Structure formats: C-alpha cells, structure tokens
Amino acid sequence: MSWYHKHKRNIAAAMGVCVAVGSIAGFTGCGKEAVSSSKSDENGEKASEEKAMGRYLEEDLAVPEGCTQIIAMELLENETMRLVYFIEDGVQVSDSKDKGKTWETPKSMREMAKADDSLEFGSSVAIAKDGGIFTTFLEMQDEENYVLHYFYISPTGEAKELDLNEAVGGYVFSCSFSDKGNLLLSSSDGVKEVNTQDGSIVHTYDAGSMVTIFDTVGSRLISVVDTEIHYYDMETGKPLEEEEVLTKEISSNPNNLQMTGMGINNLLFIEGDEKDSLFYVSHDGIYRYAFGGSVVEQVADGKLNSLSSPDIAFTDMARDKDGAFYLAVSDVSQSDPVGRICKYVYSKDTPAVPDTELTVYSLADDDFLRQAAAAFQKKYPDIYLNLEIGMTGEDAVTETDALKALNTEIMAGKGPDILLMDGIAADTYIEKGMLEDLSGILKDADILENIIEPYKDGEGKIYQMPVKFGIPYMQGKKEYVDAISDLTSMADTIESHKEEYTKDTLPFSSSYSPYMLLKGLAAVMNMSAWVNEDGTLNQAAVQEFLEQTNRIYQSAKTPAEELLASFGTTVEEMEEANEVRNLYSEFGAVFSKFGVGGLDLISGSNILGTGGVYSPSDLRSIYSVEQQGDGISGKLWNGQTKDAFIPQKIVGISAKSLEKEAAEKFVSYLFSDEGQRVGSSNGLPVRKSVYEDVSYWFGNAKEGDVTSVTSSYNNQTGESVEVSIVQPGESVIREMQELGKTLTTPVKENRMILSAVLDAGASYLKGEISVEEAVEKAASQVNLYLSE
Structure with a gap:
C-alpha cells in the first residue's frame, strides 16, 4: 500500500x-478602457460596440x-x-x-x-x-x-x-x-x-x-x-x-x-x-x-x-x-x-468580457459540461461560454416544456450554438436539418473506429458524436455470470435459485423496488431494443422486457418485502426518498455511475450487479471486487441488445448557430487530447490515443497500489466487510480496452419512452394491470409524445 x-x-x-x-475603484491595475468591439447579429453580420477592457487571466x-x-x-x-x-x-x-x-x-x-x-x-x-x-x-x-x-x-x-x-x-x-x-x-x-x-x-x-x-x-x-x-x-x-x-x-x-x-x-x-x-x-x-x-x-x-x-x-x-x-x-x-x-x-489589454459568446445547451445540469467549459475558457479567453440549462430543478419546468422551448428558440434563430444531446431525440433534429455535419471537424480527431462508424450516415456525414462512452458490465457469483447471456437467461438463472433468497441476500440491490429494478435493467442494455426505426414503440420487445423483469422481481418479492419491513418502510417511501422516478436525480439517473456490484457482492447482500465501466476508477473497483470476493466474476453485459456501448456526453452543433467558427472550436477541443482527459469519471475517452494510453488508466497509482479502502457489513453475520480498491496492472487494462473496441452499437436513450415503459411496467410488476395492458399504456403515452 x-x-x-x-x-x-x-x-x-x-x-x-x-x-x-x-473593476474596483482604486484597486491596483483594474481600470477599464473602452475600445471598439463587435458581435454577430442574427444575420451573421458584425455590429460594432464599445467594449470595456481589463480582466484577470x-x-x-x-x-x-x-x-x-x-x-x-x-x-x-x-x-x-x-x-x-x-x-x-x-x-x-x-x-x-x-x-x-x-x-x-x-x-x-x-x-x-x-x-x-x-x-x-x-x-x-x-x-x-x-x-x-x-x-x-x-x-x-x-x-x-x-x-x-x-x-x-x-x-x-x-x-x-x-x-x-x-x-x-x-x-x-x-x-x-x-x-x-x-x-x-x-x-x-x-x-x-x-x-x-x-x-x-x-x-x-x-x-x-x-x-x-x-x-x-x-x-x-x-x-x-x-x-x-x-x-x-x-x-x-x-x-x-x-x-x-x-x-x-x-x-x-x-x-x-x-x-x-x-x-x-x-x-x-x-x-x-x-x-x-x-x-x-x-x-x-x-x-x-x-x-x-x-x-x-x-x-x-x-x-x-x-x-x-x-x-x-x-x-x-x-x-x-x-x-x-x-x-x-x-x-x-x-x-x-x-x-x-x-x-x-x-491584463488591462484583455476585454473584460470576451468578444464572442457561445451558448451551450444541456437538458439537465451537467458536471462534465461545466468542467469542459472551464478548461476551454482558460485555453480560449476570447470566447465566453454561456451554459443554458433546460431544467434547473428550481421551477416546475418538465422535460416536455424544456424541449418545446428549445425547439421554438432554434426555429426562431435564437437557439443555442451547441447541444448536449443526452436525453434529446437526435433523429428528429437530424431529419429536420437542425444539426451541422461534424465529419470535417472529426476527420483528424482519431476517434475509435467502432465508436464513430455507427454515427455516419450513408454519405459519411456525422451530426452527433459522443465525447465519452461506457462499457456495459455484469458482475456477480460466477455460476450466475457464466449462465447469463441475455435478459431471458438472466431471468432463467435467477428464477432457478429463488429458494435461496432471503432478506439478507437478494439478486439485486434494487430487488425491493419494481421501478428501480425495471430502470436498472432497462437503461443499459435493453432500452435500445424498444424503438423501431420510425421512432415508434416496438411493443413485442417491450413486452418481452416486462415479462422477463417480472420473473426476476417475483423470484425475490417476498424476501425483499421482509427487508423493507425490517427497515420500517414501504416501497413507495423508499422510492420517494431516493427520487428514483426523477430520471435526472442522483439516484434516478438513467445511466448510474454507482458502479456494478461492489461491496454488496462481497458482503453477500446481493448476487448480481449490472452497470457500466465509465472510468479508470470503475475498473479498479470491479477488479478489486473480483480479486477479493469469493467466487465473483464479471463480463460484458448483453441484454436485449448485443455488443453495445453506452454513449455519454453526445454533442451536436446547431445548423442555425450564429457563431459556427467558435462552436467548431469548442467541439474540436472536446475531442482533443486535452479535452478527452477532462472529467475522467464521466466516461471513457473516445479518442484512440487517450483510450489506449495506459498512463490514463493508471493515474497517479502504480500496479498494486491501494487507492482507497471501503467497508460495509455482512447482513447475515453482522461482521464488517472491507474492500481495498487496488490499481490493476497493464494486462487487466489492456483486456478492458480490447473489450471496449468490440462494441459496435450505441445504446439509444429516449427518456420519454423510458419513462412511459417504467411507469406502466411498475404497475404490471405490482400486479395492478396485465402485461398486455402495460404495453398498451406505454404505447399510448409514446404515441401522444410523438404526435406533439
């Protein structure tokens, strides 16, 4: 250590x-001078204006x-x-x-x-x-x-x-x-x-x-x-x-x-x-x-x-x-x-406010965007990045409200220059010509071939591109992991062991909550299968998902209810406390960053964990759990979608941007060597040279270093369980790198469709409606969304 x-x-x-x-009156070196400056108007013309000078660099x-x-x-x-x-x-x-x-x-x-x-x-x-x-x-x-x-x-x-x-x-x-x-x-x-x-x-x-x-x-x-x-x-x-x-x-x-x-x-x-x-x-x-x-x-x-x-x-x-x-x-x-x-x-010769203002839009507040903006701002002090958040959480604005307002602004030529497409249905924007072709910007970006190819259209044009990505991963008892190849085999395996589950040992950490279980299984490797090419709901795929998830839920329903009773709470109270129905909250996030299985696997509280590898820290965690756990292994998690990667921080440039040159500069920065190293916890780099750089995965640690120690307790014995998070060696890193290169299908995220399926699916798992009624309910909500 x-x-x-x-x-x-x-x-x-x-x-x-x-x-x-x-400036501060009388403050040394802070006087401002007015000089001529310019800014693009809505017709792209430069309008002269007086500009105050002087700011700290x-x-x-x-x-x-x-x-x-x-x-x-x-x-x-x-x-x-x-x-x-x-x-x-x-x-x-x-x-x-x-x-x-x-x-x-x-x-x-x-x-x-x-x-x-x-x-x-x-x-x-x-x-x-x-x-x-x-x-x-x-x-x-x-x-x-x-x-x-x-x-x-x-x-x-x-x-x-x-x-x-x-x-x-x-x-x-x-x-x-x-x-x-x-x-x-x-x-x-x-x-x-x-x-x-x-x-x-x-x-x-x-x-x-x-x-x-x-x-x-x-x-x-x-x-x-x-x-x-x-x-x-x-x-x-x-x-x-x-x-x-x-x-x-x-x-x-x-x-x-x-x-x-x-x-x-x-x-x-x-x-x-x-x-x-x-x-x-x-x-x-x-x-x-x-x-x-x-x-x-x-x-x-x-x-x-x-x-x-x-x-x-x-x-x-x-x-x-x-x-x-x-x-x-x-x-x-x-x-x-x-x-x-x-x-x-x-610097008295630097404009107090940069000449060029670039607006970057995100549906929800995003730490990575703020990190990247701060790093870009430092590198390019002549460009001011204005972050526009669709849903701040400080008002009653819904996702639908935010997207309607965004579309209205874009069509009026007053919208943002750059869009973070996470949570936004990009196909509609592409069909309507609302996004710029990024292929020229990305030509020399050295992006992993398996990541960039799915985003090219028939003419080689690229309208959106993830800055980061995640690798779907499943971890748990080796006999379970070996037997699971998709969602159906997962249900088969869990159901075959249902006599073994107690309130102290459940299949998943989310087994107590129908909504959380559905979301945990849906987001990573199943959601993409629900959407047809025309954007409508694939009802057969949704029904299969709900039926298999119900088998998993029913296998441990009784012991999960006993666990909640021991805490003196209900499913509804637990879900409300963790904001699990808010797809933008910390616990409700679509693609959870809380790891794959971790301590719950070692302590015996859970049998399986599914999630994604988004960072070198995640690799350390899954490696340490597999090394220190008893009979724990892991592998690529395939659900209803095979060999998929999880796109993160997807960017696009508005076709109506008034500052295209600056917008291209920001997007180029995101895919540069420096930009790809920003926010390492928010996804793996898509730039090949950074992704393959072993030093990126080691950070400040050396092989065998204990980077942190975490602890929990065994529900059955009450004893403390401690896990040392250890830095793996180059061979383990290379194995994960190669796994990431085999993934060829991006997981498609549509929160509107996800929300509809989760709401209807939770009612089905609780026995309130049939699976057919749940599918029909979800389809009706999706059709209403599409009609708007």
Whole structure:
C-alpha cells in the first residue's frame, strides 16, 4: 500500500445585495478602457460596440516534482512561496523564490518535525507568514483508536511538540495562523486559538460546534457553522455584528458553505488590499468586500476560468504585492486527485468580457459540461461560454416544456450554438436539418473506429458524436455470470435459485423496488431494443422486457418485502426518498455511475450487479471486487441488445448557430487530447490515443497500489466487510480496452419512452394491470409524445 493512500485511509477512520461585476475603484491595475468591439447579429453580420477592457487571466504554475496533492500554501513576508504537499511515500516542504517558476530542494516534513517513524501523518498543516509550520501526526493504538501529536516548527527550523490533546478536544480538521502568529485549530469543539510559545489557549470560538470553514482576516475570524457565518474580534475573542451584505452574497450559493474534504473547501478568505477589507474566492469567482460596506465586488468572474469547474476544490489562497492571486487547488477531474497552483494576473489589454459568446445547451445540469467549459475558457479567453440549462430543478419546468422551448428558440434563430444531446431525440433534429455535419471537424480527431462508424450516415456525414462512452458490465457469483447471456437467461438463472433468497441476500440491490429494478435493467442494455426505426414503440420487445423483469422481481418479492419491513418502510417511501422516478436525480439517473456490484457482492447482500465501466476508477473497483470476493466474476453485459456501448456526453452543433467558427472550436477541443482527459469519471475517452494510453488508466497509482479502502457489513453475520480498491496492472487494462473496441452499437436513450415503459411496467410488476395492458399504456403515452 502506498504511503499516501494509506494516509487517506487513516484520515477516514479518524473522523437584495448588490454585486458589482468588474473593476474596483482604486484597486491596483483594474481600470477599464473602452475600445471598439463587435458581435454577430442574427444575420451573421458584425455590429460594432464599445467594449470595456481589463480582466484577470489564469495560468498554471509548476508544482514541485513528485507532488500529488497540495496540503498548504503561503506567500511568506519576503514573498517566498512555501508549499507543503504529498508525494508517493510522504509529505514534503519546498520553497520557491520566484513564485512558482522553480522550486528548491524539498525537505521531509517528518524530519523537520522530528516525528518518530512510528507516527503517521495526520493531514493538518498551517504555514505562518514568518515561515513557521504547524502539523499533526497520528499514533495509531489500533485500527480505530489513535493519539494525536502536535508539532510546531519555528521559522529558524527548531521543532517542538505541543501538548494540546486536552485543550483541543478532538481531531484537528483544519488549521491556520493569525497575523500575530497564534495558531487556530478547528475540531468538533469549535476553533481554539493557541499560543505557540507555551501551548496555552488564548480564545475559543464557536465552542461545542463543528466549524466546517474558518479563516482569519486581520484581527477578525470568520467561521461557518452549519449554514451560518459568524464573525469574531480576535483581540477580545467576542462575536462581532453580522456583515449582512457579505453573508447574504456568500449564502446565495449554498455550495459555498460546504466543506468538501479535509483541508479543502468551496470558500476561502484572505486579507484585502486595504485595512478592514477582504478578498474571498468561491466557484463563482474572486470577490472583494470592505467591512461595514454595502457592496460585494466581483474581481474575477469564475465563468471565465477554471474556478467554475465542479472538479476544483480550494486548499489555500494568497495575494502578492503586485495584486496577483495564487490559489492552491485539488483537481479531481482525473482518476486520482492532483494538486495545482493557479495564478490570476490582471491584463488591462484583455476585454473584460470576451468578444464572442457561445451558448451551450444541456437538458439537465451537467458536471462534465461545466468542467469542459472551464478548461476551454482558460485555453480560449476570447470566447465566453454561456451554459443554458433546460431544467434547473428550481421551477416546475418538465422535460416536455424544456424541449418545446428549445425547439421554438432554434426555429426562431435564437437557439443555442451547441447541444448536449443526452436525453434529446437526435433523429428528429437530424431529419429536420437542425444539426451541422461534424465529419470535417472529426476527420483528424482519431476517434475509435467502432465508436464513430455507427454515427455516419450513408454519405459519411456525422451530426452527433459522443465525447465519452461506457462499457456495459455484469458482475456477480460466477455460476450466475457464466449462465447469463441475455435478459431471458438472466431471468432463467435467477428464477432457478429463488429458494435461496432471503432478506439478507437478494439478486439485486434494487430487488425491493419494481421501478428501480425495471430502470436498472432497462437503461443499459435493453432500452435500445424498444424503438423501431420510425421512432415508434416496438411493443413485442417491450413486452418481452416486462415479462422477463417480472420473473426476476417475483423470484425475490417476498424476501425483499421482509427487508423493507425490517427497515420500517414501504416501497413507495423508499422510492420517494431516493427520487428514483426523477430520471435526472442522483439516484434516478438513467445511466448510474454507482458502479456494478461492489461491496454488496462481497458482503453477500446481493448476487448480481449490472452497470457500466465509465472510468479508470470503475475498473479498479470491479477488479478489486473480483480479486477479493469469493467466487465473483464479471463480463460484458448483453441484454436485449448485443455488443453495445453506452454513449455519454453526445454533442451536436446547431445548423442555425450564429457563431459556427467558435462552436467548431469548442467541439474540436472536446475531442482533443486535452479535452478527452477532462472529467475522467464521466466516461471513457473516445479518442484512440487517450483510450489506449495506459498512463490514463493508471493515474497517479502504480500496479498494486491501494487507492482507497471501503467497508460495509455482512447482513447475515453482522461482521464488517472491507474492500481495498487496488490499481490493476497493464494486462487487466489492456483486456478492458480490447473489450471496449468490440462494441459496435450505441445504446439509444429516449427518456420519454423510458419513462412511459417504467411507469406502466411498475404497475404490471405490482400486479395492478396485465402485461398486455402495460404495453398498451406505454404505447399510448409514446404515441401522444410523438404526435406533439
């Protein structure tokens, strides 16, 4: 087990406001100049307009060699950048005299602290402006119990251990230094301010509360408890009056107040450019606020850089004397998190808002789209990407409403430039000439042949193309897996073992819910069989699906009901709690990313699992389950459709786009080497060179590394079940790569048809209607949809 991943395991065990967008009056380097600019009108002509100039541009700085994740960063009083970071087998400290261009020879944190080799790193690190460092180490008593050791390293390198266990009152979740050099530690008992010279407690803030976020700004401390923001005077230790303007602005985005992990957050504060002012960063951008003021000013728009990416979490922030911002982040867009340092420098010659605006439409909010948009925006600062979401979840807009509104906009020439086609019936758009041919853009994109060929028409034109894809996979007891080749043989196999099922051992995790069982089996490998070439419902295929799924459901119906009764709940209550009928919710998603079988197979709770391999992390999981489980195997999952792949993030360009050149640039980026490596959890790359790149599948891990540890319990014995997620070797990776290349048929997703079949099918499985009535009910709903 690598040191870093072992460390992660131990940590898991241990624990009306006005926003002014643009420049700031008097803020160094932020004046705007008006220049002539242009934008396409609805006729494609360029219209001249005055354009404000000046905005912050983002650049990536180098990190020390071997750095995997950043734990802490600070600009010292002499503007030396100091970094504490993980390497594969420990924690190191390194300095940069040129603010991230080059790094000095690193030092071991353990050696600097003079911590015994038997101690394990405890994750908490703070760096003071004078160069002093605070850190913690764990002395593990057994697998669950530990003793914390606190170390302070002075600016001159002297190390001493502080006796703080009784005073702190628990595990240290985060820490920082005040301007006076005092240490602040947050635990489950609030924030303690500690004198590093003698270890005495100076003040306690939010005593008895779990503080999820805190920062010091001059003589003030700002903390977050639950969803409340508190302000304290660090001179007296007493609460200050609420800064209503700041609180309201920050709280307008609930995600700002969530702690995303140990030492990483969605919100950071630093001291401002003037007395009694601050800067803060969130995914919305970088902001400035003067205490007691009436306005929060946006310094940098997060939509114009990677700040808006949902895969970015913030570790530390600093600002130099020239006004440049430095942000240490954890980037989880790849299979393993990586540490990055982003620098934001003001450019007076760059338009405040890009000249070209590109609208990208998605029926539902999509993390990958936001990740890709942030990465593209950084690469092409002259193009502004506007993400338009059809169903935000904040109103009563249905899928039908959203699609009608979209079609109306497109026909009026006011629609989006690019469409994410997931959930949208592309055939209709293609037939009506609403999508551009992408074959020219994709000519040199090096897309896997088995993926691109199904999307070509008779003339070789391509109107839509998935950016990612998934491999259908089935996992479970070997005797079951060996016997199953399609949906019917699955029903035969499960039915033949029905006497073996109990409330503690069911065929599927979804066996208790007719709707969830139908959806789990429908989405991946059966839905494509239900649609005829003319878009109508293939009633024979739907009837076969419902009959076979009913056999599976009835085989374990009684023990599944006993399981629900033991929880004191009903099918309806469980379905409502998990939003399973919302095809856009986390648990209701059509193509679930929750893995294939996992712990439920090893614990014996379930016999089978079906799903898809969408990422290197998924491969690690299924490999680990098959290696550590007793008699568990897996293979390609074929249902009513054979040798199919699961298209993800399907893109098309509107034929009525007013910004075709920019739209083509964005689509080209999505299929570039860089674009294909964005959002590795959202699907496998379709670009051959990336898909076949073994390093993409390894991430930061080496063969045999334990990348994480997960646990559950055996329902029958009550014993804990632990699975180490292990990085497989190249031979296993190559086997999965070759399997993906054999798949030649894209799964066709039509949520309208799926919803109709699921609703009618659930009534059938519950015995409320016959299978013939269920098929007729579904067909009627589909015909009504087609007529509209």
